[in-house]
Amino acid sequence: MEILKKIIIRILALSLFLCIANFLYTNTQWKEDTLQHADLLDSIAVKQNNTDVLYLSSSSNYFRPPTDTTTTTISQYLNLNYPSLRINSIHKGYMHSGIFYSILENIPVASPIRTIIVSVNLRSFGAFWVYSDVESNYSAQQLLMQPNYPPLLKRFLLSLNYFDNKSKKERESQFLTSWSTDTLKSLRSDFPYKTVIDWDHAIAKSNKYKNYDGSINYKATAFACNIVKAFAFEINDNHPRVKDLDKIVELSKKRDWNLIFHILPEDIEKADKMIGPEIPFLLNQTKNFLIQRYSGENFDFINNLVLLDASHFYEKYPTEHYNASGKIKIAKKLAESLKKYHSSAFKVYDFHEELSTEFKQDNDSLKNISLNEQISKLIPVIKNDSVWYNNVIKKANQNNISIEKQLYQEAQWLIEKK
Amino acid sequence: MLFNTIDFILFFPLVIILYFLTPHKYRWVLLLAASYYFYMSWKVEYIFLIIFSTLIDYFSALFIEANKTKKTKLPFLIISILTNLGLLFSFKYFNFASENLNSIFEQIGLNTQIPLMQFLLPVGISFYTFQTLSYTIDVYYGRQKAERHLGYFALYVSFFPQLVAGPIERFSRLTPQLKAYHAFSYSNLTNGLRLIIYGLFIKMVIADNISGIVDQIYQNPEMFNTLDIIIGLIFYSFQIYSDFYGYSIIAIGSALIMGIKLMDNFKTPYLSRNISEFWQRWHISLSTWFRDYLYFPLGGNRVKTLRWIINIFIVFIVSGVWHGASWTFIIWGALYGVIYLLEIIINKLLNINSYNKVSKITHSLLSIKTFIFVTFIWVFFRSPSFNEALDIFKNLFSNANVSLNTLIIPRSTLLFLGIFIISDIILYNKRFDSWLGNLHFMLRWCIYSFLIFSIITFAGVENFPFIYFQF
Numbered sequence: 001m002e003i004l005k006k007i008i009i010r011i012l013a014l015s016l017f018l019c020i021a022n023f024l025y026t027n028t029q030w031k032e033d034t035l036q037h038a039d040l041l042d043s044i045a046v047k048q049n050n051t052d053v054l055y056l057s058s059s060s061n062y063f064r065p066p067t068d069t070t071t072t073t074i075s076q077y078l079n080l081n082y083p084s085l086r087i088n089s090i091h092k093g094y095m096h097s098g099i100f101y102s103i104l105e106n107i108p109v110a111s112p113i114r115t116i117i118v119s120v121n122l123r124s125f126g127a128f129w130v131y132s133d134v135e136s137n138y139s140a141q142q143l144l145m146q147p148n149y150p151p152l153l154k155r156f157l158l159s160l161n162y163f164d165n166k167s168k169k170e171r172e173s174q175f176l177t178s179w180s181t182d183t184l185k186s187l188r189s190d191f192p193y194k195t196v197i198d199w200d201h202a203i204a205k206s207n208k209y210k211n212y213d214g215s216i217n218y219k220a221t222a223f224a225c226n227i228v229k230a231f232a233f234e235i236n237d238n239h240p241r242v243k244d245l246d247k248i249v250e251l252s253k254k255r256d257w258n259l260i261f262h263i264l265p266e267d268i269e270k271a272d273k274m275i276g277p278e279i280p281f282l283l284n285q286t287k288n289f290l291i292q293r294y295s296g297e298n299f300d301f302i303n304n305l306v307l308l309d310a311s312h313f314y315e316k317y318p319t320e321h322y323n324a325s326g327k328i329k330i331a332k333k334l335a336e337s338l339k340k341y342h343s344s345a346f347k348v349y350d351f352h353e354e355l356s357t358e359f360k361q362d363n364d365s366l367k368n369i370s371l372n373e374q375i376s377k378l379i380p381v382i383k384n385d386s387v388w389y390n391n392v393i394k395k396a397n398q399n400n401i402s403i404e405k406q407l408y409q410e411a412q413w414l415i416e417k418k
Numbered sequence: 419m420l421f422n423t424i425d426f427i428l429f430f431p432l433v434i435i436l437y438f439l440t441p442h443k444y445r446w447v448l449l450l451a452a453s454y455y456f457y458m459s460w461k462v463e464y465i466f467l468i469i470f471s472t473l474i475d476y477f478s479a480l481f482i483e484a485n486k487t488k489k490t491k492l493p494f495l496i497i498s499i500l501t502n503l504g505l506l507f508s509f510k511y512f513n514f515a516s517e518n519l520n521s522i523f524e525q526i527g528l529n530t531q532i533p534l535m536q537f538l539l540p541v542g543i544s545f546y547t548f549q550t551l552s553y554t555i556d557v558y559y560g561r562q563k564a565e566r567h568l569g570y571f572a573l574y575v576s577f578f579p580q581l582v583a584g585p586i587e588r589f590s591r592l593t594p595q596l597k598a599y600h601a602f603s604y605s606n607l608t609n610g611l612r613l614i615i616y617g618l619f620i621k622m623v624i625a626d627n628i629s630g631i632v633d634q635i636y637q638n639p640e641m642f643n644t645l646d647i648i649i650g651l652i653f654y655s656f657q658i659y660s661d662f663y664g665y666s667i668i669a670i671g672s673a674l675i676m677g678i679k680l681m682d683n684f685k686t687p688y689l690s691r692n693i694s695e696f697w698q699r700w701h702i703s704l705s706t707w708f709r710d711y712l713y714f715p716l717g718g719n720r721v722k723t724l725r726w727i728i729n730i731f732i733v734f735i736v737s738g739v740w741h742g743a744s745w746t747f748i749i750w751g752a753l754y755g756v757i758y759l760l761e762i763i764i765n766k767l768l769n770i771n772s773y774n775k776v777s778k779i780t781h782s783l784l785s786i787k788t789f790i791f792v793t794f795i796w797v798f799f800r801s802p803s804f805n806e807a808l809d810i811f812k813n814l815f816s817n818a819n820v821s822l823n824t825l826i827i828p829r830s831t832l833l834f835l836g837i838f839i840i841s842d843i844i845l846y847n848k849r850f851d852s853w854l855g856n857l858h859f860m861l862r863w864c865i866y867s868f869l870i871f872s873i874i875t876f877a878g879v880e881n882f883p884f885i886y887f888q889f
Contacts, residue, residue, distance in 0.1 A: 161420075
């Protein structure tokens, strides 16, 4: 009995200590921890109070091809059609509907946000993205973004790795397993490849992609393989992204937000040309599934899947990275849809100026900008990419030249290759 | 299941509660089930490896004991050794051996290539195979009677607190405790929790926060100047110490709550005066294993000088090989052999018989000397390859004026590391739980509060399994 009394007193003392600790932690270290481990919370805090329309996206919103001179995002182009609205974006590479949901959960009830635009990246439904190694980081963010847990508990759970914290190797194993075991049932019965791995290997061995001199174009072969790995998937009701989108719909109803989903354009043209009709078929199937699922719901679902042609894409591997004219086209489509909720704020905007300078520079960049100018624009891009920059430093040491010289050579090689 | 996860935080109290509620007769069943569950949380299929090893050694020992002469006992000992080392070789060393053989075949123009295996290394295989080997060897030499109760033997092999990273316990020390009745003891509970909290602190707050800094240095040594590289090397010394020491004392604390006393595995090794003392204080269960089952059977120091030197190198190199299948581990072990012998030679030349009665200043200087040797040798332990280890040294000695990157060390990391070093000095030849128990109640609770608050709010965040899990 005495021992039990001792234990109970200590448990009570520990509970009191934890309550005090939570108070101290929330008012001291918590902010620093969120900046370090959950920077999205900071984005929400900054933007939620001065936003009418929130645009959620991955890197498609802001990625700037090296030959573009403008850094204007899709959401900023959209804002040109709605100058009286405060249109802000929260975007980060590899974000997907699961993270979007966590962001939306953290928007205070008092926030002036009325409309949410969710960019639906079909590539995010594929195994490589679902099991990508950035999921560990996002999973940690989502833990800290849980709205109803005390900060001290969230930090403790983070310390205990109570999130989907897998190593790169484990994640690789997950998507490799998915590619090996998930069969593509909807493809025609005589299609020879039933799994992504089979298809990928077949393309790699096919020697189908040739240079002008007849030699094998390994870069094109790799690109083709990546198209299959990125887009050869089928979804159903149990797909995690589908469930995330469902949750976004429910939350929007509860919070009385206007909701727009828009499917990001994919380079269907290239996929068709390089692989065949199967990839466009699978992408359209995914798109149709989503449209069917969410039709009848009281929100807009914009299908921008085939909005752009190959000239709008910038990619070393299949991505949703667009040049300025591509972004403008998307923004125009979104602007039309947004009229439904904010018709009085709509203003016609002539993008001629943006298109005439930026688009022209896209197409004429090689003629109008000297090689040196291009190189000087590309060098900061390389420096900002830490992995790329580290490799440049290693090469400089191996070649026994200065880093500046190596950077110059690297940028020059890239531009001349393009 | 790692100790610093929510799974263990839920698993362990449940096991403890059930342990003390279970009648003594059936406690071994509960602990064995818990231990197997603990192991299966990594990879279910690998439980069959432990079961296989357990059965082989259980029956080998019985047959060894049933036979009267060494000649008739020997085959069963060989079966046990071959099985355990065979498992170890297959999962841990096969690919290393194959790669090297393939390289030789290529050099001599042979067209043969041995294919590599793709198995994941079973967690703790180096620990439990050595633990069971010690048992069969002891039975062979008549030092230990064969265990007839398969359940208790299986529990000895798989007891979860020390299953995957030691301490490597001897059968004669652990099994009687597993068989004995342990009533709930408040002092065991408090001491055990003290050790667990301290272990979590030094693993999660010290080791995990240092890890990122060390990785920066080892991944890109050319980007840092000499001072930063030195800091990185020192930090690694403390990273591996706090990681492994932290794990060990969590294991000891967990077992202590159940009334089972595991051996201490670390005794402030960085305060050692020489390499010989270092290996009496670092990973004690492993070094004593090698002493008893390799060094002594080779003749120890009761042989001619040249043979003794060879014995020393064999023990250190095998110890290196035990740690990993790579030439860097072999070099790591060999370097210890070299330093060990050099120290003996120097002591002989200077007529030094013992360091036991040196002044505190001399002790400090000797500890710093030992720490420097150990820190440099750790480079081979940490580096994935020999070339990368050489890169570290190359940049260490040539980057004095390089100022590409500056190592950024959070003040909190420095503060906690400083606290850990001071606590290690204070705890010289003492254990944390007993030292803490002697403090005033208020001071004790301040320390608890500090440790718990630090664990919750300052623990490193990334996927950091315990370093010694890879063995």
